[in-house]
Amino acid sequence: MALPLDDPDYALLWPVDVFRDEFGAVLASSDSQALELLCREAFASPELAERIVRDRSPENPWDDAFVTARELEARLDAIREQPQPRPYYHQRSGAKALAVPRLDLARRAFARLVADFDRNGYLDRAFEKDCADAPRDDPSFILEERLDVAELWPLRPDSWSEEIFYSLVEVFHDFVARPRTVERYHDWDNCGAHYGSYATKPGRALYLARVNAILERNGFNLRLAPDGEDAGRLVVATDDARDDLLERSIAADDTHADPVRHAIRLFRARDASRAEKRSAVVSLALVLENERGLLKQEFLSGDEGALFTIANQFAVRHQNVNQRPDYDDAYLDWIFWWYLATVELIRSLRQREAAQP
Incomplete structure (x- = not known):
């Protein structure tokens, strides 16, 4: 059947x-x-x-x-993914979006998630199997080595500050690995399965999806980055279209790959300062400068100059008395995404050139 x-x-x-x-x-x-x-x-x-x-x-x-x-x-x-529950009555009747992230709910949901991963062997490579015949060493020591914070295991979510919560989200990403086999089943004292053949990539991919779902449904504007220099680290969330642009930009492998990836890491960091965002824009502006000949060739006459006028006159690339430093951070965000999209356009133009006989 x-x-x-x-x-x-x-x-x-x-x-x-x-x-x-x-x-x-x-x-x-x-x-x-x-x-x-x-x-x-x-x-x-x-x-x-x-x-x-x-x-x-x-x-x-x-x-x-x-x-x-x-x-x-x-x-x-x-194959279809299990759908999320449809909105319940009070949610359908006009409940407003979260004003602030629900830290308590997110912490408890994350602790349950880690317990589930541990129960299914995803932490056995990092922490070893907690066997009735050979109990594992206290995972607190491993966590303390990474985070410089003692007594984090067993997890006590109500005791975490926001910063510790974020750090634990990131560190467990580095620990998880999916076991693909059960090497033996140990009946004594309900010890359970002893796993083997650990695979890091699927373990991290599943962890990232589950953690990001927790952050999204609890109103956080943060997500674990799936790739790039900051893979497995919390970054500021973006919409789907910009996510697609970031993925294409990170995956590209050409002469501009390193400065573009560096710019993305600087810009989307959870705690990115204005200066770091400016540095990200400067990195992209230098890429565009190196492609100025192509831009002149493909754009209408003089249009490419607008790309550099903004960088040069609004205290982005240089500092002098003629520049205009007093602008909202929203404009810095706009410049970054405009420049990144232009770099993607340049890559498309180069690919078209290479495909021509």
């Missing part, structure tokens, strides 16, 4: 992109037990994992441990 992927029990708990990448890696390993573990973790119901178990059963007349997995592979486009 075909997989009923429209059934709510087959809804995906993971982000689709994260699951696709990890499913491909696990399927390539030809390890049906690893596939079972992945499906138990990633889907709302264990039904899909149970089908994989039945596939490798001795009673299976076809003796094909991957028939379900191959069907899933062929129908990946039909």
Whole structure:
């Protein structure tokens, strides 16, 4: 019988992109037990994992441990993420957006998330398995080495300042790694599974998605950066269109890659000062200066000068008595995004040039 992927029990708990990448890696390993573990973790119901178990059963007349997995592979486009709950009555009846972030709720939700990751083996590579026969060392010592703060484990969210909360969000990103296999199951004293074959990339991707969801629903204007020089660090949130621009800019690999990535890191840092934002704009202005010939060639006559007039006359690139330093930070933000979009335009023009015979 075909997989009923429209059934709510087959809804995906993971982000689709994260699951696709990890499913491909696990399927390539030809390890049906690893596939079972992945499906138990990633889907709302264990039904899909149970089908994989039945596939490798001795009673299976076809003796094909991957028939379900191959069907899933062929129908990946039909998989759907579990939707967020629809708004409840008071939310539908005009409740206002959060005026301030809900720090208490976010801290407690984050502590539950870390406990869930720990229970599923995502912290075993960093902290070791807490086994009944061989208890692990106190994770507080590892956290203290990183953060210079003692007695952070077990997690006590009500005791965290906002800064400690943010630091813990970042440090656990560096610790998590997804276990792909169960090496053995230890019954004694409810010890449970001993995992192995840890993979950092899917662990961090899942962690990032879950943490960012907590921050978003509790009104924080911060997100863990998925890539760039500040990957795994909290940065100021942007809208989807600007997120796409940032991703393309960070992924680009050309002569301008390093200064552009450096500018992005400076600008979107959680605590970026006015001076750091100015430095980010200066880095982009230098990229544009190096491409001035192309800009003159492609823009209407004289239009490219407006890009540099702003940088030169508004106390961005230089400091002198003729400049205008008294402008709102919102204009600095506008200049950054304008310049970054122009760098992306230059890359597109260069690609077009390279494609011409």
